[in-house]
Amino acid sequence: MSNRSQSSERTRASAPAERATIGLVAKTAGVSRATVSRVMNGNPRVAPELAQRVRLAAEELGYAPSPVARSLALGRTGIIAMLVPDLGNPMFQGVLHGLTDAAAKENYRLLVADSNENLHEEPVLATEARRRCDGLVLCAPRMPDEQLLELTPQLEPFVLINRELPETSTPSLTIDFAAGIRDLVTHLLSLGHRRLAYLAGPDTSASNRARVRALHKAAQDTFELVEVACGATFADGHAVADQLTDLNVTAVVAYNDLVAFGTLSRLHELGINVPSQMSIVGFDDIPFVRYTTPPLTTASVPMDQLGPQAWQRLWALMNGEAPEKNVRVRPRLEVRGSTGPAPR
Amino acid sequence: MSNRSQSSERTRASAPAERATIGLVAKTAGVSRATVSRVMNGNPRVAPELAQRVRLAAEELGYAPSPVARSLALGRTGIIAMLVPDLGNPMFQGVLHGLTDAAAKENYRLLVADSNENLHEEPVLATEARRRCDGLVLCAPRMPDEQLLELTPQLEPFVLINRELPETSTPSLTIDFAAGIRDLVTHLLSLGHRRLAYLAGPDTSASNRARVRALHKAAQDTFELVEVACGATFADGHAVADQLTDLNVTAVVAYNDLVAFGTLSRLHELGINVPSQMSIVGFDDIPFVRYTTPPLTTASVPMDQLGPQAWQRLWALMNGEAPEKNVRVRPRLEVRGSTGPAPR
DNA sequence: TTGTATGCGTTATCAC
C-alpha cells in the first residue's frame, strides 16, 4: 500500500505537499495523539496551556483532520447525498437549495449526483453515493418499483421526493399531481376547451404516469385527450410543437414548465398566438415562467418546502426515528396569460 | 468509539441492517481477509474455487467494500469535486455534464457543491470538498486572488474554470471575454449603435471585471457606455430592465444570457420592441436562448469542451504531470434576432 | 497461491 512516496517522485512542478497527520502534530507539540484529537474537537477538559501548544503546532504544520479517517473512526461522514435525474430542471435546483440550507444547520453537507436521465446509471450512482455518506435523498428516481424495492436495504436511510414506494416504510414527499392536473383541466374546461393535447414526459417518470392517469380519469365524457410523446426539457417542448397544429386541439397540457416554455417559444415562431389560438399550461411553477410571454398558467408546487421537509425526515431516520410515511403537497393553480377562451 | 450498537437499540421500524465487513465474508467463506480483498478487486491469481466461495459468501451477506475504509487504505478516493457559484446557471451545468462523462471514463465520480454565490462559504466548501476527494475543479470562484492563492496548497491538485490565478502553476480554462465583448460591440457599432448600457454581473465575479475592462477599452471615442449594476440571473435581468428606458441607450450588453433573457422578457412586457427599439446581446449561448423571442444574439462559448478539457488537466495533475498553465477559448459571435439597426 | 501482519489517520476506552 501507500506508494505515495513513489508518486511524489514523479515529474511534477509543485511541491511534495505531504499532509500533516495527527501524529506529527502530537510529536511537534510534545503531547499524545489523543490530546491533539481532543483539542481539534473542542473538548473543554484539556489544560489551556497544552491546548495552545497543540493549536500552534497544528497551525504551523497546516494540519487539518482527515475527513476520511474521521469518517471511518466515527462510523459517520457528516454528508448526505441527493440524486436527481436532471440538474438542469429548476425544480430540482429548488429542492437542492432548500436541502443544502436545512442540512447545513445540522452541520451536514450535501453531495449532488446527476444521473442525467440515464436509467442504468441510476442504481449504481445511488448505491455508490449512499455508501459514501450517511443518508440519501432520491429525487424522482426513474428506476422501476421492484428495483428500488430491492435496493432499499442498501440505500437506507433515504427519503423519496416526487415518488412513493409502496410496501415499505420509506418516507416520501410527493406532489398531488392528480389534484394539480384536475385544477388545470377544470380551468381549461371552464374556458371552453374540449380537445386537449398532453405532452408526455419520460415514460420512466412515475410522476408522468400519475399525470396521465389523472388526465384520463378527468377526460371521461368531458373532453378529448391526445397524448403526444415529448420529454422533460425545453428542447423537447420546442421540438414537439410542430406536431400540435395537425392535432386539432385548442389547449396543451405540458409535462412540466420547461416543456411548456419550449412549446410556447416554438408556437410563437410558428406565428400561432397564445392564448388566442392555443392555450397552454405547465406544471411546477419554476422561477421564470411568470416572466415568459405570455406568462405561463401552471400548477404551482411549493418547491421551497420540499428541501427542508426532506431533510427533516432524513434527519429523523438517521436518528432511528420513524417519520410519517408519505406527505403529499397540493399544488396551487396559478392562472396567468397563457390560457384563454377556446377559439371559435 | 463505535456506539453503533447503542443507536441500533433505539426506536426504529426498520431492521438493524449491520453491514457485512470483509472479515465476516472471510470467515463465512473460510478464507483470509486478504483473499477476499483480492477477489473483490479482481486479482486473477486466486484459485477459482476459492474465488467462487468468496463471491458466494459476499453475495449471500450482501457485502460490498466500504469506500471510506478503501479510501483510507489506498490514499485515494476515486472522486473529484466541482464547486460552482450557482448551479442554476446552464453554463455550469454544461461543464458539469462534460466533466461527469470525462471523469467516468477513468472510473472517477463527480461530487458537486454549490456555494450559491455565498462568498464566505466558498473557501470552506472548497477546502472541505477537496479533503474528501482527489482533485478539484473550481468554476468561476468568487473569492479574491489573495485568498485563492493562500488556499492553493490545500486545494491542489485543482483546475480553474473561468478564472486565472497569476503567479502559480495552477492550470486554468478561461474564456476570452475581451474578444467576445469586442465582437459583440463591433457588431452593435456596425448597426449604428452609439450609446450602450452594460448590465453588470456580480462584482465578485472576475469575468465581470474582464468584461468591464474590455468594454471600457472598446468605448474609447467610439461610443458611450453606461454601466448598470445588475446580477447574474434571469430575475436580475428582469428587474433591471425598467431602468433602461431612462438611459437613452439603443443597445444593451448583458453580463450573460440569463440576464439578457430576463431583460428581454421585461422589455416585452413594457411594450418595448426588440430589436427595433432596443437591441440586446448576451454572453455564453446557453441552450435555449436560440429559442427566445426574438432569438438572442450572443457570444457563444464552446461549453461542451470545458468539462473534458478540465478533466484532462486535472487528470494530468493527479498523475504528477504539469499541463499547460492556461488555455483561453475564444467565443464565437452568434448573430440572431435580438440585434438590429439603431433606431432613428 | 494463500495467509499473516502492518499501516492508512482518526476517535474512544480505559487506565493512570
Place this chain on the structure above:
DNA sequence: GTGATAACGCATACAA
C-alpha cells in the same frame, strides 16, 4: 487531565 491502545474496514508487503 493525559497518554497508551484498540478499534474502524480495507489493501498490501512479505513470508510461507
